[in-house]
Each structure stands twice: as structure tokens, then as C-alpha cells.
Amino acid sequence: MKETTFEEQTKLIAGLAGIAPGGRPDRRMRTNLVHGHAEEDPVTGAMNVPVYLSSTFTHPSLDGSTGYYYSRVGNPTRLELEDTVAMLEGGVKAWAMSSGMTAISTLLKLFKPGDRIVASDDLYGGTYRLFSDIYGRYGLTFDYVDLTDWERAEPLIAGAAAVFFETPTNPMMHVVDIRRVAQAAHDAGALVVVDNTFLTPYLQRPFEFGADVVIHSGTKYLCGHNDVTAGFLVLREPDLIEQVFNYAMSEGGFLSPTDCYLLLRSIKTLSVRMDRQQDNAAAIARWLKGNPHVTDVYYAGDPDSAGYELMRRQASGFGAMISLRVDDEERVRTTLERIRVISYAESLGSVESLMTFPFVQTHGAVPLELRRSLGIDERLLRLSVGIEDAQDLIDDLAQALA
């Protein structure tokens, strides 16, 4: 049986929908979020591209094909989701993977033993574990640095194979200058990889500032309902796409058609969710700054924060993530045990507000010394603000922190 190529896949759906891969420049972001890439099922006209629960696809003749062969290689529901995310990010190709970590792991297959990757030191703890504990054993090396400290960061980028970062960073909300990192990385021949989980393409599109790869934990805002674990790997360079296509299709860590459908449905409401989450976050951050039990508030939308102006230049919103430091360790316990509207749970980005204790949860895999030096300590809490009534969230925090 003839193997499908990346071009054949994209031509099929893009051709049927009359859309060039890469986007719909005639429409604005909120419209693209609602209508997706194909707009409707190209075959039947159904408003929603159906869940194609088929692992394999029949061929009309020995040489003929519908363009689909086998779902590890390509599935119509998944392709609509992938094309939608690629379009939103301004990329050319996206892969919908079973988790954010699978997306990052698939990308890391591009590198060879001896390659060195510069990563932001403030990074989701699972990414740190994947880098150092797993890929470190396969000969990749990682330098962790504060990418907002340019004196220290710039010399490390020379000779690196890639630079990997989140912005704002998790959980300390540092804002990294994507354009500046991209210029230095490209001068050094290194790839620029941005984990855009915190802001989504609705608020920040790293390709516009020179990124080569965009990563998402789709589990977070893109899903938004705490019901699917998903990840995305988005690219725009044809050579890179061919290489990753080979790894991704050979391994098959993809999202199931049912989960792809749920993600497509979620993405339709991303702008309204995000708008409300951001408004709530701004109100809560303001309130937290005046609370006597809170010593520090880390929020990218705080006009007094170091990254505020940069954030305004490279993003169209501030997101809905806040970290806060309380005045003593015991208050972490009482706060987490007393919150009622907000849930004490890992993850972020959903319609429900979640509070996390990064020191032991999301960042437990980061070495203790590094955690402490970053400010991820026994008094730090992270809040993912949902779409509930802001006053109920503030009332809940007030009684829990008291």
C-alpha cells in the first residue's frame, strides 16, 4: 500500500474546503475560532465535522485513495482539528497529540545526541522532567536560564540547537521577548520553540515574532472544560514539517477522534471563555494586591510588573493565570482546604477556577534548589481563573485566606 504524504493529506481537506493551508486572512480571529478550518463537514455539509471512528479506510482501486489510509497516519476529524489549530496560530501544519507532553516529546525526536537545548528556567515541571530525566538519558543536554536576564541568556544561545520557553512563564509569569530570543537563536542557527499554552493563539501568535515551533497543552484553554488531555505541535517550515511528520506518524501518539471532536467544539467558544477569564483575573489580581495575607502577586496584566509593556506589545491580552505568595506556610494549607468555589486541583485554563500548590504539584519534579531560587516555595499558590462570577471568586478567596 502506498504511504500518504503530508502534502496529500493537506491537499485533500484544504482542497475540499477551498482553503489554502495556513489560514483565512479574510476573517478575524473570533470568526475563525467559531467556524474552524473546513467550516462544515466537506462531504455531507454537516455543521460539525463528525467523529470518524475508523482506524482504516478502503481504497476505490489499486492506485486510488480517498487520501486516508489508516488513522495513525491521518483521520478526518483529527485533520479538521489540526488544520484549525494551524490556521489559528498562523502555522502550516499542526498535529493533535494525546497530551502536551506527547507533543513536546515528538518534537524532541528531531534532535540528536550531543545537541544542547536552552530552556527557560521557569518551566512547567513535567517539561523539566521530560527534558532532564528522560531525554537527558538519550544524550541531549539542557541549559536552564532566565530568558529575561539577557546578559546570562544570550551567551548560552550561541551553539545551541534550540531555545524552548513559555511566555508568560509557569508559574512566575515572567514575560519573555519572543522576537529578541528568535533573532539571537536564528543568528546561532537554533530553533525557537514557544509553549503557547497560557495565552493560546487568541491572545498571542508566536510565529508572528519569529518562532519556528508552537506547542500547546490542549488540555488547558483550548479544551477549557477539564474533560480531555490533548497537545498540539504546530510548524510552518516545510523541511521541519516533513521530518516531524515522519516521527509523528511512525509513533502515533495522536488524539482520538472523539477527543478531537470535543476540542473542535471547545475552540468555538475560546474567545468568550478567555474574555471572561481575563476580566475575572484582572479583578482578582487587583483584590489580591490589597489583601493583608498576600505578600506578592504575579500577574502579567499588573501595570507594575516588569513584563507589562512587553506583554502589551506581543500579546493582545494578559491571560487568566495568577500566582500569589501568602504570608506563612500554614496559610497555604488552610487556604487550599477552605476554598469552596475554587477547586484545589492541578491543571489550568478551564471554565472552573483551580488552585494549585506548585511546590509539590506542577513543579515537584524541578530540583529543590532551582525551585527555591525561582521563587517556587512553600508559600506560593497558583490560581487559574475560570468564568464564574468574579465576586463569588473574590468572596471565596477572602474567606479562605482569612
Ligand SMILES: Cc1ncc(COP(=O)(O)O)c(C=O)c1O
Ligand atoms: C505550560 C504547560 N505546557 C505543557 C504542559 C503539559 O501538558 P499536558 O498535561 O497536556 O501533557 C502543561 C501541563 O500542565 C503546561 O502547564
